[in-house]
Amino acid sequence: MSSKQGVILYGPPAAGKDTVTAALTELSPRYAQFARLKVGIGKSAGYRMGTMEQLRELEAAGDVVYANTRYGNTYVIDAPGLDAAFAAGVPVVHLGQVDGIRALVDGYRADWSVVLLWCPRKATADRSLGRGDKDTAARLVAWDATREDLDAHPGAIWDLRVDTTVASPQDSARLIDHLLAQRAGAAAP
Secondary structure (H helix, E strand, O other): OOOOEEEEEEOOOOOOHHHHHHHHHHHOOOEEEOOOEEEOOOOOOOOEEEOHHHHHHHHHHOOEEEEEEEOOEEEEEEHHHHHHHHHHOEEEEEEOOHHHHHHHHHHOOOEEEEEEEEOOHHHHHHHHHHOOOOOHHHHHHHHHHHHHHHHHOOOOOOOEEEEOOOOOHHHHHHHHHHHHHHHHHHHOO
């Protein structure tokens, strides 16, 4: 088991990945959201904006751990970005694809805690509209894709499952923090 601990938050759009990550960073400054490299347009907050040339360079060096395309953009988890994130503390990586989890767990050596954050489709719609998203319809398509992804991978193993319509962001953060403390204790000599 690696001494580097990281958190993967998996779930559909508006399940609470950003909100739970914010609660984690309030709980402890060692947590920080991993800023994926984004090649495309639109929202830049929380991303490292990049170019197709940068993506090609990462691919040529074998430094792309996982990449996916959604909303017309390409989102990249890269080894140099992960190296920097681990040097700073405990990265919290947001994913919406089981294949992304597998690629990250298999492709970057660390002690990854995988957390399923879930909410019903209606909660995604309500939260998306409530926060003023202009692409709620696309987020509901992504919710459907996440549900299909889960159904297609019934053997996916979660270290923790949280229904974000029941657990508050602060309670979710405490559960995740406790999980990491348990895993660190189990790994201690």
